[in-house]
Structure formats: structure tokens, C-alpha cells
Amino acid sequence: MMVRTKIFRFLDIFYPSLGARQIYKLMSNPRVRKLRDFEEKILDNSRRESVKFKDFDIQTYSWGDRNHKLVFLVHGWEGQAGNLSGLVNLLLQKNYQVMAFDAPSHGKSSKGKTNMFEFTEFVSIMFKKYQPDVIISHSLGSVTTAGVLRRNKDIHIKQWILVTAPYNFKDTIKDVSDFFGVTHRTVNKLIKMVEKDAGESIEMLNMKEYCGNLKNVSEALIVHSKKDKVLPIDLAHKVHKDFPQSELIELEDLGHYTILWSEELNQIISKKLN
Secondary structure (H helix, E strand, O other), X not given: OHHHHHHHHHHHHHOHHHHHHHHHXXXXXXXXXXXXXXXXXXXXXXXXXEEEEXXXXXXXXXXXXXXXXXXXXEOOOOOOHHHHHHHHHHHHHOOEEEEEEOOOOOOOOOOOOOOHHHHHHHHHHHHHHHOOOEEEEEOHXXXXXXXXXXXXXXXXXXXXXXXXXXXXXXXXXXHHHHHHOOOHHHHHHHHHHHHHHHOOOHHHOEHHHHHOOOOOEEEEEEEEEOOOOOOOHHHHHHHHHHOOOEEEEEEOOOOOOHHHHOHHHHHHHHHHOO
């Protein structure tokens, strides 16, 4: 780790363009974390289908009666469908059908260079095809969902449950630059790469722009833990402030991933889901 930091600090001084390219390459190759046995077991009980998206083979999962209302699960960056599988049985008990997927280069989908904007593009295709009634998203999956709904006014969502919510892409860039110890020389070039892939200014890549005027979401619920060490609770406060249809519920003593399998979250969804 120390050696890598020294290398990027050297590149920051003498070759910032190269440093930015290397950092973006790392950002574009998500790590795949091993699922726990009980998460795998729920996926094993799903209907699986592989769908083609660009150069990727995307693994999708579905449960329940296809004639029932649809809940779509959207995982976060470096996550996968299995992270949200603890909600499946509850949703089936409430007579929903459930769909989930492993995003490009995530989970059991095929691997390759990708980014959050490609992630968003794939989710747009799935939402347009299946027209979900309810969306449950986790972490960066909440930003991905917001981006899809902002650009696709014809997709109408009755309920959207955001289980943790980042606020803007600038925070991600800052976290990355701090991690590698680089300055504005590299960061400015990294931002230009992000903007090229996004097709818009980084100033637009935030939940205020995405959710401030969403007319195609009837109601939204943000559930976030005060002890989340990945996404601090104040980010959820910002999203709630800028998202008029949203309600915020704060939980205690749950981590960024443990919240997904918590009894508290299950109780909230059971109570709030129409």
C-alpha cells in the first residue's frame, strides 16, 4: 500500500495524466466479494437468466409469480444481487415478484472494464423492459436508480426504498484522491475522464440534480444507519432535504451491509410497502 501511494504521488508531480488514467482504471474494475452461504442459497432458489449487454453476459435472478406486482432490487458498486437477497422472502410473502441482477463486471456477470454510467445504462434497459412498481436500492445503486429515473420520465415508480444513499460523485473523487495521496493536478484530469463517460459536468452528478424534480416517483423512503462507516448519515440528510417526496428513517448500530439483513429493515419494509 505504501509503495502504491508513493508511485501515485510521483505520477501526480511529473505525469498527472498517467496517474489519472491508472486511478480511473482501478475505479473501473470493481472487486468481487464472496457471498455468504445463506445469500447463495436464496440465489439458488431463483430463476436465472443470462442477458447480453454490450460485451457482458449479465446474470439476472427472479422469484415469485410473474403476474404479481414487481419489486426490482438494485445493488451498489462492488456489490451484487446476493447482498439484497435477505429481502426476497419478505417480498414474496407480500405477494410481489422480485427481480435482481449482477451489474457489468459484478457478481456472477462476466468481467471487464466498466463504470457507474455503464451500470446506469444497463439499469435503464431493465426498467424500461420490466416497468417495476417498486424499487429497492442499496448504496451507489440509489444514485444509479436516480440517474435512470431522471433521464427516463416515462418510467413511473410507485415506491422507491433507498437503503443508504450517497450524495454526489465529487465525494467519490475526493475519497479516491485522498486514498492515493494525489493533488488537483491528477484530480482535475480524473474529473475530465469521469465527465467524458458521464456525458455531463461533474457538478450535475449529485442527488439534488437527480431527485430535486422527480415527478415519476410517487413516494420514496430513505433508510440509513447512524453508524454506517461507508456512507455517513449526513449524506442521507442531504438527499432527504433535496428529494421532496422522501421520508427518512434513521436506524442505530447497523453497518453499511449488515443493514440489508437486519430485522429492523425487514420490519420497515413490511410496514411501509403498499
